[in-house]
Amino acid sequence: MVNGYAAASLREALEIRASRDVVPYAGGTDLMIENRKGVRYLFLNKVPELKAVAVDDRYVRIGAAVTFTEALACPDVPRLMKEALSRIAAPAIRNAGTFGGNLGNGSAKADTALIEVAADGKVCLASAEGGRVVDVDKFYLGRKKLDLADNELITEILLPKKGLEQYSYEKVGGREALAISRVSFAGVFAAENGKITNIAAAFGAVADTILRYKDIEAMLLGKTVQEAKGLKADYLNAYAQRMTLTRGRVSAEYRKRVCMNLLNGFLTKFGI
Amino acid sequence: MDGIRFTLNGTEVTYGGNATDRLLDVLRDSYHCTSVKCGCKEGECGACAALIDGVLYNSCCVALGAVSGASVVTMEGFRETERFTALEKAFGEFSAVQCGFCIPGMTLAAEALLSKNPHPTEEEIREGLSGNLCRCTGYNAIVNAVANAAREGDGLW
Amino acid sequence: MEKITRSVVKKDHAPKISGHSVYVADYPAEGVLCGKLLHANIARAKVLRVETPELPEGYFYVDAKDVPGDNNVNIVLDDTPVYCRGTVEYIGEPIAMLCGPDEAVVTRLRDACKVEYEELEPALDLRKATETFFDYRFGHGDVDKAFSEADRVYDEEFETGYQEQAYLETQGMMAEPEENGRMFVHGSSQCVYYIHGAVMRALGCGPDGVRVLQDVTGGGFGGKEDFPSILGCQVAVAARKCGKAVRCVLDRREDMEYTSKRHPSLCRYKVAVRDGKVTAMDIDVTLNAGAYSTLSAVVLQRGIIAAPGVYNVPNLRVHGRALKTNTAPCGAFRGFGAPQTFFAVEMMMDHIARDLGVEPLSFKEAHLVRQGDFTSTCGRYHFPVPLPAMIDKIDKACDYRKKRAEYAKPQTGRYRRGIGMSLCFHGAGFTGSGERDLIKAVAKLRKYRDGTVEILASNGDIGQGVRTTFPKIVAHELNLPLDKVYYQHPDTARVPDSGPTVASRSLMVVGELLRRAAIRLREQWADGEEQEVEERFKEPDFIIPFHIDKFEGDAYPTYAWAVNAIELEIDTYTGVAKALGAYGAFDVGTPVDYNVVMGQMxxxxxxxxxxxxxxxxxxxxxxxxxxNSFSDYLIPTAKDVPNLYCTLHVEKYPDGPYGAKGAGELPLVGAPGAYLSAVEQALDGVALHHVPFTAEDTLSVMTKEAV
Structure with a gap:
């Protein structure tokens, strides 16, 4: 086809990616709005290896070309992710939008990427030479900058199979549907034997990248809920100090207040 | 180079232009499917909705290369079906069509919804139509029409 | 339900839902040049030079030099240029149009044009704007005395923002030179005769030199009242120069950024209260008109006439101004100046009531106008004012008074609720004597030999249903099946001027002309003959003549009334307000088709x-x-207000067909007041002063309250 390559297998896709100057095309919902001139697309929407959801002993593995609608219908996809998926845009966009595209667009507003960051998700990258696995929060290098080489494709998103049962998810958009996140928040909580083992908090759409501060989270790890309550003020203060937010469709001050309220609400939800 | 082959409203076609071209523009300009309306070109209004392999898409956000081998249905094709007749009748009874610009897309969204969920609740209908903006009706008449089509057209979906 | 009210399947239903309807962008492109406007990108500047790229064969550059007639578009005044006259006055002002067969090439050529400017200081701040387009004052009683005798005086300012019509079909017009030399202009529009007059002037030709047709139109809401005259002139000038058909359809960004929208406003209300009653209002209304005057005069008139709301104000002083800023000209949008002042007066009455320790609804009820009372312009409310009954209806529908009392109690927790009510009217038809002195509507019926009857009038269906309701009226009077009576999109070559499709006037004014015409046709009906009857507007006898110089007399023959309640829940973490219910009772007289009227409401x-x-x-x-896009300017989706309840109250207007009166605009007018009143209650009774009121606004109020 003129100015396009349709790959029938991952191998073929990687070969084209390595040998030609192409833009990977998954769902099209971001790319077609940009409407870049003079580019060639590598169509990934029919690559079978990218269309599957699989489960191994540790991870739910979601293919990069799996659409949001397909994931919503899949029993293996964690509830937290589904909650975020169900609030993305509207059916026609969810039918087109994919996990790989959402991540590959590099936006801090990407609703699935927020969940992946909060869930300690990983992204699998492949090139004709081989593959590598990167933590999703390390995959974002800066505003619209990703740790993705010119010859690589996103192939899978890995979400932990366990540990995502207790969470908070909040999305602030301008309306009830067709809403781009103005602030989004995902928190994951876990405790074992009375001690907090996970208290991940991730903030989307408020800065150049999705924000997560593991060093602040560490303040509460290993503590009992009661102990955590005592540390709550310091913990919240640490976030308030650290978070430098940008303005977008709403002001930075608003974003900050909402983030702090939602973080506080997350702690409260789990008794802290 | 080979053109892009796909089925449009049941007919095999081959598009010789760019794989990066918008499906919306190609449907309107090359195949005269003018029921597909351009409201925004950024996936935010649903007026350009089309069914690709039975699934609802905004055709402004689809590149031609992505429909290679697929079956594309617009209102030009859907209006020949019994399901359309049921929806058309229900929309008519509720006077759900005002300016009409959103309506072909809205009707295809209703078809996509009902084909997945033949007996939706009101909430599910509103969700199903939530990507299709209508500035005229306030949506009540449209929602009622879809609910009615689901009832009256029992068995069609 | 009266027979006329029973709904029918709309005449344009089948072609629209099946996708057969041809909107202006849908005509085949063969032989038609694509026009793209070159817009100014500086708010105020002299245009020193436009460097144009070399134009390939068959491509044209069209600007003010190509205007054969007058480079001024006739709207109310004539200050809007067809193409820029040397100085641009707002970002988006059209400097030129590039035309040619291939859209991509035209776009590239347009983008390659380099405009050299000498920048001038723009006026952007409405509070500092000095150039006044229109300045009106009126009032009655002794306002100063009332203030000096008041036991309480209130002084508050209210602000409203832009509102974009956001019709789903963007603006688009097409001009085709006909072989006989006539210019055929058609497109998405509300007022074919406005366009006709404007294009005649731009082309410098007589009435026969121009023909204007309304195409199927994808929504208007006022946005296609004046703008199509401008775009119509631009494509007509281009088509004249190119000698070929030229079509210009705006893209969404151009449309949102550069075409007319609702005027932002500042309304200052000073109110005197004595013994718990409002004794005087001193009102100052300022509208941001944008760079050219377009429809601002008439928008301002309607806004200030409505300024005291639905209340008896014994002493009244109103001052209204429309000021120039270097921004896109504002124009008509459903409500036409009244949503701004109704918002202000409703909030003002709420605030006074709460300060006095009275429930706002009771306070408002104690001030309501009644039949026979004076209007703000010393005309009369000639007909019953049904607001009390409508308030009861809404109270029953949503348990208003009970919820209002319940939500007034202190609330804790993440989510807080509020409910608010607003009362308003909409003056039906043109303001003042426009109908009698300017429009002088003429409508015709033509009966063909086969017994079918065609309606000849100039009111366009923009979704509001006149292609159905007009034939219903005529068929009803002629005892004909509905399919024997039809109404096509107006074409100035075929129809008389029955006036524009604006001001909620079509059904009430032109519908009545058609009803009378149908009665005459019935009386002289002769089988097998072609017959024509014509009917002209006559002002009803009861009207107290309106004098615009003094703002005195009946500004409107009658009024449509509304009571709105909105219930919402605010998330105190995010400021997001969720609408739990919206309840509206509307009196637009007899509905000539129930579904059509409910669709409007x-x-x-x-x-x-x-x-x-x-x-x-x-x-x-x-x-x-x-x-400037649908992702940055959000309009409600099907999920935003799922519980939207409307009900009709019928107070018949004897001079409208079967008792019908103006309907289209009314339902928008009261919503902002009800909405913000609900937000105030959810936020613990804080006084608020602007719309739109966003999640961000809510959180900043809460932060201030917490300090």
Whole structure:
């Protein structure tokens, strides 16, 4: 086809990616709005290896070309992710939008990427030479900058199979549907034997990248809920100090207040 | 180079232009499917909705290369079906069509919804139509029409 | 339900839903040049030079030099240029049009044009604007005395923002030179004779030199009242120069950023209260007109006449101004100046009531106008004012008074609720004597030999249903089946001027002409003959003549009335307000088709809720509008107000067909007041002063309250 390559297998896709100057095309919902001139697309929407959801002993593995609608219908996809998926845009966009595209667009507003960051998700990258696995929060290098080489494709998103049962998810958009996140928040909580083992908090759409501060989270790890309550003020203060937010469709001050309220609400939800 | 082959409203076609071209523009300009309306070109209004392999898409956000081998249905094709007749009748009874610009897309969204969920609740209908903006009706008449089509057209979906 | 009220399947239903209807962008492109406007990108500047790229064969550059007639578009005044006259006055002002067969090439050529400017200081701040387009004053009684005798005086300012019509079909016009030399102009529009007059002037030709047809139109809401005259002149000039058909369809960004929208406003209300009653209002209304005057005169008139709301104000002083800023000209939008002042007066009455320790609804009820009372312009409310019964209806529908009392108690927890009510009217038809002195509507019926009857009038169906309701009226009087009577989109070559499709006038005014014409046709009906009857507007006898110089007399023959309640829940973490219910009772007289009227009420009400909440549009310090797409300017989806309840109250108007009166605009007018009143209650009774009121606004109020 003129100015396009349709790959029938991952191998073929990687070969084209390595040998030609192409833009990977998954769902099209971001790319077609940009409407870049003079580019060639590598169509990934029919690559079978990218269309599957699989489960191994540790991870739910979601293919990069799996659409949001397909994931919503899949029993293996964690509830937290589904909650975020169900609030993305509207059916026609969810039918087109994919996990790989959402991540590959590099936006801090990407609703699935927020969940992946909060869930300690990983992204699998492949090139004709081989593959590598990167933590999703390390995959974002800066505003619209990703740790993705010119010859690589996103192939899978890995979400932990366990540990995502207790969470908070909040999305602030301008309306009830067709809403781009103005602030989004995902928190994951876990405790074992009375001690907090996970208290991940991730903030989307408020800065150049999705924000997560593991060093602040560490303040509460290993503590009992009661102990955590005592540390709550310091913990919240640490976030308030650290978070430098940008303005977008709403002001930075608003974003900050909402983030702090939602973080506080997350702690409260789990008794802290 | 080979053109892009796909089925449009049941007919095999081959598009010789760019794989990066918008499906919306190609449907309107090359195949005269003018029921597909351009409201925004950024996936935010649903007026350009089309069914690709039975699934609802905004055709402004689809590149031609992505429909290679697929079956594309617009209102030009859907209006020949019994399901359309049921929806058309229900929309008519509720006077759900005002300016009409959103309506072909809205009707295809209703078809996509009902084909997945033949007996939706009101909430599910509103969700199903939530990507299709209508500035005229306030949506009540449209929602009622879809609910009615689901009832009256029992068995069609 | 009266027979006329029973709904039918709309005449344009089948072609629209099946996709057969041809909108202006849908005509085949063969032989038609694509036109793209070159817009100014500086708010105020002299245009020193436009460097154009070399034009390939068959491509044209069209600007003011190509205007054969007058380079001024006739709207109310004639200050809007067809193409820029040397100085651009707002970002988006059309400097030129590039035309040619291939859209991509035309776009590239347009983008390659380099405009050299000499920048001038723009006026952008409405509070500092000095150039006044229109300045009106009126009033009655002794306001100063009332203030000096008052035991309480209130002084508050209210602000409203832009609202974009956001019709789903963007503006688009097409001009085709006909072989006989006539210019055929058609497109998405509300007022074919406005366009006809404007194009005649731009081309410098007589009435026979121009023919204007309304194409199927994808929504108007006022946005296609004046703008199509401008775009129509631009394509007509281009077609004359190119010698070929030229079509210009705006893209969404151009349309949102550069075409007319609702005037932002500042309304200052000073109110004197004595013994718990309002004794005087001193009202100052300022509208941001944008760079050219377009329809601002008439928008301002309607706004200030409505300024005291539905209340008896014994002493009244109103001052209204429309000021120039270097921004896109504002124009008509459903409600036409009244949503701004009704918002202000409703909030003002709420605030006074709460300060006095009285429930706002009771306070408002104690001030309501009644039949026979004076209007703000010393005309009369000639007909019953049904607001008390409508308030009861809404109270029953949503348990208003009970909820209002319940939500007034202290609330804790993440989510807080509030409910608010607003009362309003909409003056039916043109303001003042426009109908009698300017429009002088003429409508005709033509009966063919086969017994079918065609309606000849100039009112366009923009979704509001006149292609159905007009034939219903005529068929009803002629005892004909509905399919024997039809009404096509108006074509100035075929129809008389029955006036524009504006001001909620079509059904009430022209519908009545058609009803009378149908009665005459019935009386002289002769089988097998072609017959024609014509009917002309006559002002009803009861009207107290209106004098615009003094703002005195009946500004409107009658009024449509509305009571709106909105219930919402605010998330104190995020400031997001969720609409739990919106309840509207509307009196538009007898509905000539129940579904059509309900469609207007529901659609207009939702637009009003959007205006109050999510529809935010501003310009920056350069005068550029940033909210220029459907992802940055949000309008309600099907999920935003799922519980939208409308009900009709019928107070018949004897001079409208079967008792019908103006309907289209009413449902939008009261929504902002009800919405913000609900927000105030959810936020513990704080006094608020602007719409749209966003989640961000809510959180900043809460932060201030917490300090």
């Amino acid at each position: 529901e659609g207009g009400f939702l637009q009003g809720i959007g205006y109050a909440s999510m529809e935010q549009m501003n310009y920056d310090d350069k005068g550029r509008i940033r909210n």
